[in-house]
Amino acid sequence: MLYKEPAPIKDRENPFESMMSRFNIAAEILGLDEEVYNVLKTPTRQVIVNVPVTMDDGKVRVFEGYRVIHSTILGPSKGGIRFAPDVFLDEVKALAAWMTWKCAVVDIPYGGAKGGVICDPFSMSAGEMERLTRAYTQALVDTFGPDQDIPAPDMGTGPREMAWLMDEYSRMKGSTIHAVVTGKPLVLGGSLGRVEATGRGVMVSAMAAMDKLGMDPAKSTAVIQGFGNVGAWAAKLMAERGVKILGISDVSGAYWNDNGIDIEEAIEYKNNNKGRLEGYKNAEKISNDELLISKVDVLVPAAVEDVITIKNVDQIQARLIVEGANGPTSYKADNIINEKGIMVVPDILANSGGVTVSYFEWVQNRMGFKWTLDRVNERAERIMNESFERVYAASQKYNVPMRIAAYIVAIDKVAMTYKYRGGF
Numbered sequence: 001m002l003y004k005e006p007a008p009i010k011d012r013e014n015p016f017e018s019m020m021s022r023f024n025i026a027a028e029i030l031g032l033d034e035e036v037y038n039v040l041k042t043p044t045r046q047v048i049v050n051v052p053v054t055m056d057d058g059k060v061r062v063f064e065g066y067r068v069i070h071s072t073i074l075g076p077s078k079g080g081i082r083f084a085p086d087v088f089l090d091e092v093k094a095l096a097a098w099m100t101w102k103c104a105v106v107d108i109p110y111g112g113a114k115g116g117v118i119c120d121p122f123s124m125s126a127g128e129m130e131r132l133t134r135a136y137t138q139a140l141v142d143t144f145g146p147d148q149d150i151p152a153p154d155m156g157t158g159p160r161e162m163a164w165l166m167d168e169y170s171r172m173k174g175s176t177i178h179a180v181v182t183g184k185p186l187v188l189g190g191s192l193g194r195v196e197a198t199g200r201g202v203m204v205s206a207m208a209a210m211d212k213l214g215m216d217p218a219k220s221t222a223v224i225q226g227f228g229n230v231g232a233w234a235a236k237l238m239a240e241r242g243v244k245i246l247g248i249s250d251v252s253g254a255y256w257n258d259n260g261i262d263i264e265e266a267i268e269y270k271n272n273n274k275g276r277l278e279g280y281k282n283a284e285k286i287s288n289d290e291l292l293i294s295k296v297d298v299l300v301p302a303a304v305e306d307v308i309t310i311k312n313v314d315q316i317q318a319r320l321i322v323e324g325a326n327g328p329t330s331y332k333a334d335n336i337i338n339e340k341g342i343m344v345v346p347d348i349l350a351n352s353g354g355v356t357v358s359y360f361e362w363v364q365n366r367m368g369f370k371w372t373l374d375r376v377n378e379r380a381e382r383i384m385n386e387s388f389e390r391v392y393a394a395s396q397k398y399n400v401p402m403r404i405a406a407y408i409v410a411i412d413k414v415a416m417t418y419k420y421r422g423g424f
Contacts, residue, residue, distance in 0.1 A: 019094045019097055019098060020041060020097075021331055022331070022403065022404065022407055023040075023041065023097075023101075023407060023411065025404055025407070026404050026407035026408045026411050027040075027411060029398055029400065029404070029408060030408060030411060030412055030415070032411065032415060036415045036418055036419070039418060040071065040100075040411065040414060040415065040418075043068050043069060043070045043071075043093055043096060043097070044069045044070060044071060044072060044077075044111075045067075045068070045069040045143075046066070046067075046068050046069075046089070046093070047066065047067040047068070047069075047140065047143055048064065048065070048066055048089070049064075049065045049066075049067075049136070049139040049140065050062050050063070050064060050065075050139075051063045051064070051065050051117065051132065051135045051136050051139055052135065053128065053131045053132045053135055054131060055128055056125050056127060056128060063117050063118060063119050063132060063136075064117070064118045065115070065116065065117040065118075065136050065139065065140075066087070066089055066092045066115060066116045066117075067092075067113065067114075067115040067140050067143055067149070068089075068092045068093050068095075068096040068113060068114055068115070069096065069111070069112075069113045069143070069149060070093070070096035070097045070099065070100045070111065070112040070113060070114075071097075071100045071111035071112055071414065072111040072148075073111055073414050073417050073418050073421065074100075074103060074104060074108075074109050074110055074111050074413070074414060074417055075109035075110050075111060076110060076111065076145070076146070076147050076148050076149060076150055077096075077099075077110065077111040077112060077113035077148070077149045077150070078099060078103060078108075078110035078111065078112065078113060078149075078150050078152065078182075078355065078358070078359075079095065079096055079099040079112055079113035079114040079115065079151065079152065079154075080095075080114060080115070080151065080152040080153055080154030080155075080157070080183075081114075081115040081116065081117070081136075081151050081152070081153070081154055081157050081161070081165075082095070082114070082115065082116040082117075082154040082155045082156060082157070083116070083117050083119050083121040083129075083132075083154075083155070083156030083157050083161075084116070084118075084119070084120075084121070084155050084156050085118060085119065085120045086118075087116035087117065087118050088118075091116070092114045092115065092116045093114075095114035095116075095154075096112050096113050096114040097112060098112065098326065098348065099111075099112030099113060099114060099355070100112030100410070100414065101348050101406070101407060101410035101411070101414075102348050102352045102355055102410075103352075103355060104409070104410035104411075104413045104414050105348055105349055105352060105387055105390075105391065105406050105409050105410040105413075106349075106352045106355070106356055106383055106384070106387045107383070107386075107387065107390075107413070108355065108356065108359045108383075110150070110355075110359065113149050113150075113151075114154070115136075115140075115151060115154075116154075117132065117136055119132065119156075121156040121157070122156075126160075129160075129161065130164050133157075133161045133164040133165055133168070134164055134165075134168040136165075137164075137165045137168040137169055137172075138168065138172065141169060141172050141173075144165075144169055144180055144181075145180060146177060146179035146180050146362070146365075146366070150179070150180065150181060150182060150362060151165060151180075151181045151182075152181065152182045152183045152355075152358050153183040158183070159183060159184055159185045159190060160185075162181045162182070162183045162184045162185075163184055163185055163188050165180070165181050166178065166180055166181050166184060166188060166189075169181070178365040179362050179365035179366050182194075182358040182359075182361040182362055183358065183361070184361070189361070189364070189365050190361060191357055191358075191360050191361035191364055191370075191371070191376060192370070192371070192372070192373040192376050193357055193360075193373050193376035193377055193380065194354075194357050194358070194361060195229065195233075196233040196237075197353045197354045197356065197357035197358075197380060198229070198230045198233070198324070198351050198353050198354035199229065199230050199231070199232065199233020199234040199235075199236070199237060199324070199353070200233065200234075200237055200353050200377065200380060200381070200384075201350065201351060201352055201353020201354065201356065201380070201384050202230065202233075202234040202300060202302065202322055202324045202350050202351060202353070203233075203234055203237035203238050203241070204353070204380075204381050204384040204385060204388075205322050205345045205349060205350040205384060205388055206222075206234075206238060206243075206298060206300070206320070206322045206345070206350075207238075207241060208345075208384075208385055208388040208389075208392075209320050209322065209343055209345050209388070210297075210298070210320065212343070212392060213319060213320060213343060215297060215298075215319070215320070216242075217238075217241050217242040217243045218242035218243075220242075220243050220244070220297040220298060221243070221244045221245075221246050221260075221296040221297050221298070222235075222238060222243050222244070222245055222246070222296055222297060222298035222299070222300060223245070223246055223247035223248070223249075223254075223291050223292075223294055223296050223298075223299055223300070223318075224245060224247070224248045224249070224300045224302055224324075225249050225254075225288065225291055225292060225299070225300065225301045225302060225303055225307060225328075226249065226250065226300075226301065226302035226303025226324065226325060227248045227249060227250045227266070227270060227277055227302075228250070228302070228303070230302045230324045230325070230351065231248070231300065231302035231303065231324055232263075232266075232267050232270070234300055234302060234322075234324055235248060235263045235266075235300075236263045236264065236267065238298075238300075239260075239263045243298065244260040245260060245261050245263055246258065246260060246261065246294070246296055247261070247283075247286070247291045247294060247296070248261055248263075248266060248277065248283075249277070249288050249291050249303070250270075250276060250277045250278075250303075251276070252276050252277055252278035252279075253277075253278075253285050253286070253287065253288065254285070254286045254287060254288050254290065254291035255277060255280050255283035255284070255285055255286070256283055256284045256285075256286050256290075256291070256294070257282065257283040257284065261282070261283055262282065265282065266280065266282075288307075289312065292307060292308065292312060292316065293312055293315040293316055293317060294317065295317045296317070296318055297318060297319050297320060298318055298319070298320045298321075298322060299316065299318035299320070299321045299322075300321075300322050300323075300324050301321070301323055301324060301325050301328035301329070302324030302325050302328075303325050303328070306327060306328070306329075306330050307325075307328045307329075308321070308328055308329040308330065308333050308337070309330045309332070309333050310330065310332045310333055310336070313333040313336045313337060313340075314336065316337070316340070316342065318342065319342060319343070320342065320343050320344075320345070321337070321342060321343070321344045321345070322344075322345045322350050323344065323345060323346055323347040323350045323351065324347075324350060324351055325347065325351070326347040326351065327347065328347070329344065334401070334403065337401075338401050343402060344401060344402055344403055345388070345402055346402055346403035346406050348403075348406045348407070348410065349387060349388065349391055349402070349406045352384070352387070353380055353384055356380050356383050356384065357376060357380055360376055360379065360380070387409075390409050391405045391406045391409050392405070394406075394408050394409050
């Protein structure tokens with residue numbers, strides 16, 4: 001199964017401006033001066049490349065690719081590579097900016113970046129994918145680097161593609177350089193705990209928020225909207241801590257059991273059913289819309305963007321929303337959620353466990369020493385808990401929702417670092 005790195009909100013009219021709408025609120029609260037505002041709102045570098053690839057039929061196709069470096073103020077830029085037919089530049093710009101704030105909010109010494117290639121990876125053979133990945137790497141060999149810009153998997157790419165990228169980059173540099181990319185297979189310097197890292201971060205965020213709300217996990221219920229890598233791991237780890245998971249869903253629909261769903265069994269069923277829940281018998285089938293507005297304590301949207309909107313937000317009954325996906329809540333729905341008194345652990349915080357363990361992979365590669373799974377998990381959970389406390393403290397200090405507080409924490413860190421480094 002391809003690993004999918006959570007990515008920021010995608011608004012096909014203008015995703016970058018959609019991201020900026022929340023940035024602007026936080027910047028105004030912080031009183032960000034004009035110089036810093038203009039530096040942080042604008043990507044540092046945008047690279048567009050044409051990538052020729054020989055296809056299996058012998059014809060040469062030219063693919064358009066992108067790499068956007070949003071910021072290197074905190075350190076080398078970090079961000080995934082997306083292979084998808086609907087990739088476009090404003091989307092990549094938004095993804096890159098989101099990575100800057102995500103790294104800052106969990107206090108990782110990275111800036112933000114993102115890459116993409118317009119293609120349909122599911123219609124391409126393994127050979128075509130390899131040639132495309134290697135050609136894209138060749139085109140960006142002067143952009144990538146363990147101290148410059150560190151790619152990772154995203155939609156349509158996974159450990160296989162990251163292995164090809166590392167190998168091609170290493171060949172061009174004349175030595176093996178593991179740290180140029182994260183999300184690699186374990187045998188090539190990948191980190192233990194990486195696959196489940198984002199779901200684990202969602203679980204840790206949920207437990208921290210439930211503690212603030214005085215909710216006992218053993219007496220609480222939840223639904224997980226989206227049962228891919230992130231949702232399945234979040235469900236499994238929350239269930240292990242006593243939360244009763246009443247509903248789960250994927251593209252085939254939603255599945256509900258008043259007595260709680262056996263998550264281990266559901267994961268096994270999905271894995272044996274081409275990655276889908278379709279036909280799952282040990283639960284009642286309901287619609288995804290019904291799942292979102294069901295009466296539970298915790299709602300975890302972990303699928304796609306804009307599932308909580310102005311159309312259904314009035315009917316949301318959960319006390320707590322923990323965003324495993326990016327952009328699952330539309331901008332217009334935010335105010336109503338806040339008026340209802342629902343706590344939201346925003347995507348920028350809740351799903352940052354993935355980039356945290358990617359950072360650990362880079363650190364291990366630089367050290368030339370592997371950590372144990374227990375060490376990876378312990379350090380990831382510590383960072384997530386500390387980050388939650390910082391964001392929660394900011395929400396109390398400025399009397400703002402957790403989402404805006406997360407932006408305040410992130411922007412403040414980047415802005416202060418910019419000033420200490422001397423600006424321009």
